Amino acid sequence: xxxxxxxxxxxxxxxxxxxxxxVLVRDHGALYLADGHVVHAESPAAPGLxxxxxxxxxxxxxxxxxxxASAGARREVARFLVDSGQVTGGALEICHLGALHDAAxxxxxxxxxxxxxxxxVAHWIGTVRxxxxxxxxxxxxxxxxxxDSVWPHPEVDTAPLRRRxxxxxATATRRQRALLELADGVRTPSAIARAVxxxxxxxxxxxxxxxxAGLVETPSEPAAPTxxxxxxxxxxxxxxxxxxxxxxxxxxxxxSL
Amino acid sequence: xxxxxxxPPAQNRTGTTRNRTTTRTTTNRRKERAPAMANTETAxxxxxTIEGAIGAALVDYTSGMALGTIGGGxxxxxxxxxxxxxxxxxxxxxxxxxxxxxxxxEDILITLGSQYHxxxxxxxxxxxxxxxxxxxxKERANLAMARHQLKKIEADLEV
Numbered sequence: 001x002x003x004x005x006x007x008x009x010x011x012x013x014x015x016x017x018x019x020x021x022x023v024l025v026r027d028h029g030a031l032y033l034a035d036g037h038v039v040h041a042e043s044p045a046a047p048g049l050x051x052x053x054x055x056x057x058x059x060x061x062x063x064x065x066x067x068x069a070s071a072g073a074r075r076e077v078a079r080f081l082v083d084s085g086q087v088t089g090g091a092l093e094i095c096h097l098g099a100l101h102d103a104a105x106x107x108x109x110x111x112x113x114x115x116x117x118x119x120x121v122a123h124w125i126g127t128v129r130x131x132x133x134x135x136x137x138x139x140x141x142x143x144x145x146x147x148d149s150v151w152p153h154p155e156v157d158t159a160p161l162r163r164r165x166x167x168x169x170a171t172a173t174r175r176q177r178a179l180l181e182l183a184d185g186v187r188t189p190s191a192i193a194r195a196v197x198x199x200x201x202x203x204x205x206x207x208x209x210x211x212x213a214g215l216v217e218t219p220s221e222p223a224a225p226t227x228x229x230x231x232x233x234x235x236x237x238x239x240x241x242x243x244x245x246x247x248x249x250x251x252x253x254x255x256s257l
Numbered sequence: 258x259x260x261x262x263x264x265p266p267a268q269n270r271t272g273t274t275r276n277r278t279t280t281r282t283t284t285n286r287r288k289e290r291a292p293a294m295a296n297t298e299t300a301x302x303x304x305x306t307i308e309g310a311i312g313a314a315l316v317d318y319t320s321g322m323a324l325g326t327i328g329g330g331x332x333x334x335x336x337x338x339x340x341x342x343x344x345x346x347x348x349x350x351x352x353x354x355x356x357x358x359x360x361x362x363e364d365i366l367i368t369l370g371s372q373y374h375x376x377x378x379x380x381x382x383x384x385x386x387x388x389x390x391x392x393x394x395k396e397r398a399n400l401a402m403a404r405h406q407l408k409k410i411e412a413d414l415e416v
Binding site for chain 1: 297319340355
């Protein structure tokens, strides 16, 4: 409940108001904006769109690679997937929205370091369905509240998942059993989400439900202090980009395409 | 030698793909491609054409997130309805598992004094369960027709 009251990134609100385009980077993820709307999000804690699409068998891994290779440079990977008939528009949109809100939830986690914004950056996935920044913030807040209402112990989110000995009548659902099978005391909920190809938040909510039902252990100590931070090459962009280098790179790419 | 014949077709394939896309890019690409990308919106719009429809939502039932909503208004907050009805679906799924029923839920009907609430579970290849949620005005709705139309909308969505 305290988390719900914490303001999530005032900078995002301001950027949305000025209809900014670019990428907002925090310690646990990045939000891509176009005209003040969120068009994409990425976080090391959340499986990417490629994982979600290929895990369900909706798309062959080669199909994804081909789309990135063919349409990545002109930032139309999403369109390519639909136009080439590999994924239907509805399936892609639903999967992308799921991935966007999933990564945004981790990116907007309260107190996760400074917020930086780089104007003009667009993601190569292209436009699928832009979401108003306010809706993204609202959903992230709702999700945080939901987790706490189920089982107010955030320790379970980042600790390796451990089963508890059964014996008190609680049974796991079919979805939960798929997660329990991977609970080897080493994998964290994030790693399990990636392995089963489901959004990380959907895994967290099941983990909290299972912890509440006594199916998995709730660690007494707060475990790993933070989920994986963004790699430096994303998070640590310099204040002053090397424009000349970027121009040369662009020219070289255009010449070779 | 074995690799040589395999290479050109692959190049041709990407080559033709690119050509085709380029041709389309020059011919009014936005108008031609937009509908394919707006599928959930189209499906929800279609749901509002159902006689007596008050509002509709497409919901992810694990997270409780509404992936899209239409209609509703001040009397029916569809985002709240979406999140709350995930508990309804989960309870029923769980009960069926307890009972050992190997069947699937097609839809769930909740009848109020003045409204019908219809929940249609989607048979998706997606690993995450989704459902369509439709609120109907009881006076104006034809329940049998509404169920039939909702089924068709699900099929059109092709998730």
